[in-house]
Structures are given as C-alpha cells and as structure tokens.
Amino acid sequence: MSEFDETYDFIIVGSGAGSMCAALVMRKTGKTVLIIEKTALIGGTTAKSGGVMWVPNNPFMKRDGIPDSPEQALAYLDSVTGASENAPGATRERRIAYVEQSPRMIDFLLHSGIKLDRAKYWPDYYDDQPGGSKAGRTVVAQLFNINELGPWKDKLRPGFLNFAATLEETLRLKTYKQSWSGKALMLKVGLRTMFTRLLGKRMISSGAALQGRMLQAALKAGVAFSLETPVQELVESNGAITGVLAQKDGKPWRVGAKLGVLINAGGFARNQEMRDQYQPGTNVNWSNAAEGDTGEMIREMMRHGAAIGQMEEMVGFQTTTSPGIETDYVKPPGQGLTAAPHAILVDQSGVRYQNEGGSYMAYCKGMLERNKTVPAVPSWAILDSQFLRNYMLGNSMPGTKKPKAWYEQNYLRKADSLEALAAQINIPPATLQATVQRFNGFVAANNDEDFKRGARAYDNWLGDPYHKPSATLGSIAEAPFYAVPMVPGDVGTYGGVVTDVTGRVLREDGSVIPGLYATGVSTASVMGRFYPGAGASIGPAMTWGYISARHAAGVNS
Numbered sequence: 001m002s003e004f005d006e007t008y009d010f011i012i013v014g015s016g017a018g019s020m021c022a023a024l025v026m027r028k029t030g031k032t033v034l035i036i037e038k039t040a041l042i043g044g045t046t047a048k049s050g051g052v053m054w055v056p057n058n059p060f061m062k063r064d065g066i067p068d069s070p071e072q073a074l075a076y077l078d079s080v081t082g083a084s085e086n087a088p089g090a091t092r093e094r095r096i097a098y099v100e101q102s103p104r105m106i107d108f109l110l111h112s113g114i115k116l117d118r119a120k121y122w123p124d125y126y127d128d129q130p131g132g133s134k135a136g137r138t139v140v141a142q143l144f145n146i147n148e149l150g151p152w153k154d155k156l157r158p159g160f161l162n163f164a165a166t167l168e169e170t171l172r173l174k175t176y177k178q179s180w181s182g183k184a185l186m187l188k189v190g191l192r193t194m195f196t197r198l199l200g201k202r203m204i205s206s207g208a209a210l211q212g213r214m215l216q217a218a219l220k221a222g223v224a225f226s227l228e229t230p231v232q233e234l235v236e237s238n239g240a241i242t243g244v245l246a247q248k249d250g251k252p253w254r255v256g257a258k259l260g261v262l263i264n265a266g267g268f269a270r271n272q273e274m275r276d277q278y279q280p281g282t283n284v285n286w287s288n289a290a291e292g293d294t295g296e297m298i299r300e301m302m303r304h305g306a307a308i309g310q311m312e313e314m315v316g317f318q319t320t321t322s323p324g325i326e327t328d329y330v331k332p333p334g335q336g337l338t339a340a341p342h343a344i345l346v347d348q349s350g351v352r353y354q355n356e357g358g359s360y361m362a363y364c365k366g367m368l369e370r371n372k373t374v375p376a377v378p379s380w381a382i383l384d385s386q387f388l389r390n391y392m393l394g395n396s397m398p399g400t401k402k403p404k405a406w407y408e409q410n411y412l413r414k415a416d417s418l419e420a421l422a423a424q425i426n427i428p429p430a431t432l433q434a435t436v437q438r439f440n441g442f443v444a445a446n447n448d449e450d451f452k453r454g455a456r457a458y459d460n461w462l463g464d465p466y467h468k469p470s471a472t473l474g475s476i477a478e479a480p481f482y483a484v485p486m487v488p489g490d491v492g493t494y495g496g497v498v499t500d501v502t503g504r505v506l507r508e509d510g511s512v513i514p515g516l517y518a519t520g521v522s523t524a525s526v527m528g529r530f531y532p533g534a535g536a537s538i539g540p541a542m543t544w545g546y547i548s549a550r551h552a553a554g555v556n557s
C-alpha cells in the first residue's frame with residue numbers, strides 16, 4: 001500500500017509567482033499537478049504587488065524597437081549584481097540562464113494566453129552602468145476583469161490598486177497637479193473605471209491582474225489547487241524528496257509527487273524571529289509581504305540539508321511610519337518621497353548620507369548601514385511647503401489638509417523655521433541648517449556634489465518631470481518646514497535556499513537534493529545583493545518556475 005493518500009506527478013508548495021507558471025508547463029506536457037496553498041487566498045505577495053517582471057530582451061522591446069541583446073543584458077547583470085560578495089544564488093551560470101530563459105518564459109506565458117505588455121518607460125535602477133537600459137526591461141500584465149474568474153474570484157488575494165489603472169499609469173498620476181497630461185490621465189482612468197463597471201466588469205491591475213490571469217489559465221488547463229492547506233514537512237525516501245505532509249481540514253494529508261516538489265512558499269518577511277536572526281533592526285510591521293511569508297519551508301528545506309545564502313537581504317522599500325502602519329494592508333510608500341524636489345533625508349544627527357533617488361533596496365540598505373555608525377532608523381525626511389503643495393506625502397494627496405492624528409501623534413512635525421523643526425526632532429539646529437544650506441547650493445548649481453542625485457535617469461524618473469531644471473533637486477526654502485520619520489520597510493526578503501541553474505536545491509557541498517526544486521524568495525536570489533530593475537523579484541520567481549517544471553518534466557528543447 002502507498003504511504004501517500006494521493007499522488008500527483010508534480011507538487012508545488014505555495015501559490016506565488018512561479019507556481020502557476022510551473023503548473024502550466026506541467027499541464028502542457030500532460031502531467032498532473034497540485035498547488036498547495038497555506039492561506040485561504042491564491043497569489044501570495046505576488047498578487048499584492050506591482051506585478052512587474054524585469055525581463056531583458058523581452059519580445060515587447062523587440063516589437064517597440066528598444067535596443068537590447070543577451071550580451072547587453074549580461075553585461076548589465078555582471079556589472080550590477082556581479083559585485084555581490086558571498087552570494088551563492090548569483091553565480092554567473094545562473095545569470096546566463098536568467099538572460100537566456102526569462103524571455104522564453106514570457107513567450108510561454110503569451111502562448112498560454114496571458115496578456116502582457118511592457119512598461120513604456122521604467123529605467124533600469126542602475127541605468128548608468130554598462131548594458132543599462134534607460135527605457136527599461138519591465139513587463140507587466142494587462143488589466144484583468146476579475147469577474148472572468150467566476151466563483152474563484154473571491155479566492156484571489158487582493159491587490160493594492162482599486163481602480164482600472166496600470167501601475168505605470170498610477171505612478172504617472174502623481175503629476176496631475178503639475179501637468180495637463182497628468183490631469184488628462186486622471187480623467188481617462190476615472191472614465192475607464194466607471195465605464196468598465198457599467199459594463200459589469202471589475203478591472204484589477206498590477207500583481208492581482210497577473211495572478212488573476214495566471215489563475216484563469218491554470219484552472220482552464222486543469223491544475224488542481226488545495227487552499228488552507230499548510231505544508232509542514234517534506235517526505236524523503238532514499239535521499240530523495242517524494243512528497244509532502246500537509247494539514248487539510250485539521251487532519252494530516254500525505255501527498256506523493258512522482259517528478260518532484262517545487263517550493264514557491266515565499267520568504268520570511270512575516271517572521272520576526274527569523275528577521276532578528278538574519279536581518280536585525282528590521283520589523284515585520286514595516287513589511288508589505290503577504291501574511292503567508294513566514295519562512296517555515298526554508299527551515300524545512302534546511303532540515304533536509306539545503307544550503308542557504310543571502311539571508312541578510314531583503315527587497316527594502318522605504319516607508320514612512322504614519323499612524324496605523326501596523327495594520328495598513330500596504331504601508332505608506334516612501335519610494336520617491338525624498339526623491340521629489342524640496343525633500344531630503346537626514347540621519348538623527350541632521351546629516352544627509354545617501355542619494356535619495358536610487359532603488360528602494362539600495363535606499364534601505366543605506367539606512368541600515370548608516371545606522372551602524374550614526375542612528376539612522378528612523379531617519380527624517382525634511383520637507384518644505386513647496387513639497388506639501390505639490391507632492392503626495394504617504395497616502396495623502398498633494399495640497400490637502402493632513403489628518404489631525406498625524407500632528408497629535410507626533411508623526412508629522414511642522415515648524416516655521418528649520419531651527420524650530422530641528423529642536424522638535426532632537427537634531428542639532430546648526431547641523432540641520434548647514435545640511436539644508438549645502439543642499440540648496442547643489443540645487444542652485446543643479447549638481448549634487450555629495451551623492452550625485454539626479455545623475456541617473458532613474459533618480460529623475462522618481463522625481464517630478466515637470467520640475468525644472470532638475471526633476472529631483474529642489475530647494476528647501478519655503479516655511480513652514482516639515483519632518484516625517486522614514487524606516488527601512490520592505491516588500492519581502494531576498495535570501496533563501498541555494499539552487500542551481502535548473503532550480504534544484506543544493507546542499508552545502510554543492511550536491512543536488514533529488515526531487516526538490518525551489519523558486520522565488522524562498523531562494524537566494526540570482527540578483528545577489530542588488531535590485532537591477534523593476535520586477536527583479538517576480539521575474540526570476542516566474543523564470544525558475546518555468547525552468548524547474550521543464551527540468552522535472554524532462555523537457556529539453
């Protein structure tokens with residue numbers, strides 16, 4: 001008699017980014033496949049996310065005549081992620097595999113009926129490095145009518161945008177105060193949302209649209225799902241992983257896997273104990289990762305001998321700690337807050353210490369690094385009245401009255417002079433004044449001599465394209481002045497088990513654990529200790545879902 005209650009060809013633990021891609025590969029080759037998800041909702045952090053994928057040399061770039069090639073993409077990855085020290089997930093072989101396979105993964109999704117497109121302008125985060133692309137290499141799902149999922153629509157994890165706009169459009173909406181094109185876009189999105197609702201459609205966007213489309217294709221292809229089914233153990237037989245032990249309806253459920261088990265169970269962003277162990281100084285309350293990212297499958301793989309790498313890394317995403325942050329579904333975004341004109345970031349001594357543009361991962365790393373020598377968690381965003389009139393602060397619209405609680409709970413500090421502001425936040429007034437004076441000098445010269453803010457296309461993209469002459473440098477000069485605390489939040493962790501080019505999990509000695517594959521943020525990222533562009537987490541998660549399933553199914557071409 002079998003030791004299993006049921007057996008499939010392939011089992012996927014977690015319904016994150018690569019899972020449904022892997023499942024579609026399996027179904028394409030006629031294999032049976034089961035996705036086991038711990039929570040009541042499908043999609044993981046991926047569904048909650050922006051849903052963009054960083055895919056070099058993708059078919060949409062070719063279509064639009066945007067130059068790229070495998071050589072150029074590899075040169076870029078070599079120059080950016082190649083600088084990662086002690087990063088076993090980011091070997092050159094894996095970088096090469098990523099450059100080769102990620103566009104194929106996109107072709108496969110398109111052939112499977114997933115409607116995608118490219119973001120029109122989203123510069124690589126180190127666009128000034130060799131091989132960097134100013135137009136960007138980011139692929140995104142088209143808006144999706146969630147009603148097409150029928151009874152399954154309530155089983156998709158909600159996204160963070162509740163109107164019919166792509167993420168790229170949403171990011172451009174911030175310019176509605178400054179430009180007619182921003183106002184026209186606002187109108188277009190409003191009308192689109194209204195008309196589609198009148199037609200009985202409920203359009204969703206970003207990560208929810210991506211995972212909604214993936215779920216639709218997976219259901220059509222006959223992929224089996226089991227929700228509210230936490231996997232607790234991997235079953236090993238003669239040194240190979242042959243199945244899993246899960247809890248279903250409160251009872252143990254043993255499921256066998258003939259071709260292998262793929263772990264796509266996310267990272268450990270929601271596990272404070274693991275954060276304290278690997279990423280001291282970071283906090284679950286600042287994380288945007290979905291609640292299922294509690295890291296137990298990483299530990300379970302370690303129990304079976306898996307090597308781990310890059311556990312100190314997270315996809316940092318700076319946030320400002322406005323009241324209610326502990327329970328906010330998506331934390332108030334800090335990306336771009338201090339890259340907008342009329343804003344800087346200072347540590348608790350009142351000194352600027354990094355380029356306020358730059359990738360969110362680099363920004364948060366910078367905060368944590370600074371904090372080792374000068375208290376910098378939280379740091380302070382210093383803003384003036386020009387900023388508040390023109391730009392969003394957290395989730396509050398430009399030029400609007402800020403909630404009373406923000407002042408009452410000492411979140412938003414306001415003062416008529418920089419000296420008075422400094423006194424409120426315990427910074428030496430002379431230091432803050434000197435910092436602002438120096439920064440204003442850089443603004444006048446349109447050259448940030450200290451940190452080169454504005455030298456990259458990406459820094460400017462984060463700023464205000466209508467602010468001249470610099471999209472990101474603007475004086476801090478108009479009273480009253482304001483300060484809000486900034487912390488190194490995140491959108492997930494970025495380290496985990498070490499995998500090879502085919503997605504197989506490796507032991508410390510480099511040998512393979514037979515039958516065990518992993519993808520996504522359960523693994524040590526191919527991007528090492530850097531974030532080369534928008535979608536550098538979901539792109540690889542999808543790609544190694546694709547690669548692992550093909551390997552397990554024995555597809556070679």
Ligand SMILES: Cc1cc2nc3c(=O)[nH]c(=O)nc-3n(C[C@H](O)[C@H](O)[C@H](O)COP(=O)(O)OP(=O)(O)OC[C@H]3O[C@@H](n4cnc5c(N)ncnc54)[C@H](O)[C@@H]3O)c2cc1C
Pocket residue numbers: 013014015016017018019036037038039041042043044045046047048049050051052053054160229230231232264265266267288289290291292293294295296297315330491492493519520521522534535536537538539541
């Ligand atoms: C607001 C926001 C915006 C973002 N935007 C982007 C973006 O545009 N592009 C990008 O690349 N990244 C983005 N990120 C980061 C990105 O979403 C995550 O890094 C990525 O989605 C992780 O994918 P994953 O497949 O590894 O894990 P997840 O998508 O988190 O999926 C893991 C799943 O496994 C389940 N699970 C865990 N343990 C078990 C268990 N024991 N048994 C069964 N199931 C289990 C979880 O419940 C979860 O559903 C964003 C994140 C957020 C929050």
